[in-house]
Amino acid sequence: MSAGTPTLCDECDLLQQSPPLPPGGASLCVRCGHVLHRHRPNSVDRTLALTVTGLVLFAIANTFPFLSFEMQGQETQTTLVTGVHDLAAQGKVGVASVVLFTSVVAPGLQLLLLLIVLAPLKLGGRLPPRFPTLFRWFKRLVPWGMMDVFMIGILVSVVKLTDMATIVPGTSLFAFVVLIFVLAAAQASLDPDVVWERVPLRPAVRRAPAPGEAVIGCDVCELVVPERAADVDPGGRLRCPRCADVLHRRKPDSLQRTWALVIAAAVFYLPANIYPVMAVTSLGQTQADTILSGVLFLLHHGMWPLAIIVFTASIFVPLLKLLILLFLLLSVHFRSSWRPCERTRMYRITEAIGRWSMTDVYVVTILVALVRLGNLASIEAKAGAVFFCAVVILTMLAAMSFDPRLIWDTLEQDHDGVRAAPRAAT
Ligand SMILES: [Zn+2]
Ligand SMILES: [Zn+2]
Structure with missing residues (x-):
């Protein structure tokens, strides 16, 4: 820059x-x-080196066994996508698609797009066709890659099953854990300005306004x-x-x-917490598990740090997000001029924390994949998981739809309600 x-x-x-x-400085x-x-x-x-490493780890993570479940001499082995397959087989195609997209497709595509964009920059060759579009897609995918949240889901799942069976980590799990750090490091070392500056601009655009x-x-x-x-463009839109x-x-x-998405998420929040997210069958007996009973289970087993994580991620965070978004919407609606900096910070928090609520969706996915021994032990996803997944996605979309600049429009002299007047150079 x-x-x-x-x-x-x-x-x-x-x-x-x-x-x-x-x-290393920032403005x-x-x-x-x-x-x-x-x-x-x-x-x-640095980003290119991390991307290539990430792609190798991604291939390993998606090829080898992920986790094995051993109980009374019987064993089930899973790969990263077994849970997705089983959820779809149980009729939960929507949840399965969300899990597949956030844990496999989005991280994999991010790495691939980074490679396609960065390799020509490093090697000095011609930029690939649609270079800006490819990098734009990468940027759009970043919030949807949730391997780190998936990892918390694995931890919770393993703890839940320790009484019941032996869980053996596979090669893929180790690759997956390293991949989480490599992808995070790649994102942290990427300077988007360096990439954008390589796109040639017409003199009329390059000039200072x-x-x-x-x-x-x-x-x-x-x-x-x-x-x-x-x-x-042909539709008359500015590009x-x-x-x-x-x-x-x-x-x-x-x-x-944002209003529509917040209301929809609030409507789903109640059934997400009331209905069971899964049904656990063990030795012929079936027991339904809600999100709250899952937290209590962890507490009763002395796993209070995990209980706190699951309670915060699954119950507290979605509610907090809904309340903050509601507050921001009302403050914009009533043209409040109260503490715009703090309100912008609140918005930033809702954008950052929402993804962690996916933890429980991943727990259900992993448990469904691991525990598949019929009447001896099996776990089935229930309606609560569908509602819960909908709440997480809807609150994430709501935060993405809200425009924090609206908070500041009220303070400007030149606003005309929802749309501000064109910004003029000074
Ligand atoms: Zn642009
Ligand atoms: Zn600013």
Whole structure:
């Protein structure tokens, strides 16, 4: 990121100049404290090395046995996707798809897209066709890769089964654990600015906006585009000249979409907690397990750290997210000017914590895959798991639909309700 580049904060929409960054340094928005740019030394080399390592580990994790379950001389062996297959066989196709996408497809695609984007940057060859689109997809996939949450699900599942049987980790599990750290390190060492700066720009876009000229910030590549220089697609929508994403001053229909998703999630929250998420059959006897009874089970067995994690992730976090989003929606609706920085921070928290609620969905998936010994011992996913999975996805989509810039619009002189007036360069 070259010094002096105009930057629009994507959380409060303040137009500012980016200062020169020292190695490892970051620039923060002067108004809301959001990280605008972070300099990451040797970003392409380090990220590419981690990506290649990650792809090898991904192949191992998806090839070898994951966990084995041994009980009274009988054994079941699972791979990473056995649970997905079994959930689908039990009629829970929606939950199975979500688990497959978040634990296998999204992390795998992220690694593949990073390789396709970074390899030409390192090797100095021609950029691949649709290079900006590929990197845009990578960015979109990041929140949906949840291998770290899956790992917590494995821990909880193993603890739940310790009384019942012996669990033996397979080669794939070790590769999976290392992969979690490698993927996190790859994401942390990636400097998106280094990638975006390689996309050639027309001089009309590259120039600094004139004082008073209307500009619009791209949500994906963060280019500040003079409005007159934006591309226009056949549908009449403005598109970013760098990454081709549709340009919006605010996320489209942000308030309506967020309201709808919050209400839907709130409606599902109750059955998610009342209905059993799974039915455990052991020696011919069947017992239904709700999310709360799962927490109590861990408590009774002295596993209080895991009980706290599951309670926080499954019961507390979804409720907290719904309450925060409700509060933010109402504050925007009533044009509150109360502590915009704190409200923006609250929004950031809801975006960051939501994925951890997937823990219980993964627990059900892993248990269903492991415990498949008919009347001796078997576990079946129940309706509660479907509702619960819906709550997690809906609250994540709700947080993504909410536009934190709306919080700041009330403070601006030039707003006209939901949509702010075009941002003008100064
Ligand atoms: Zn800001
Ligand atoms: Zn863009």
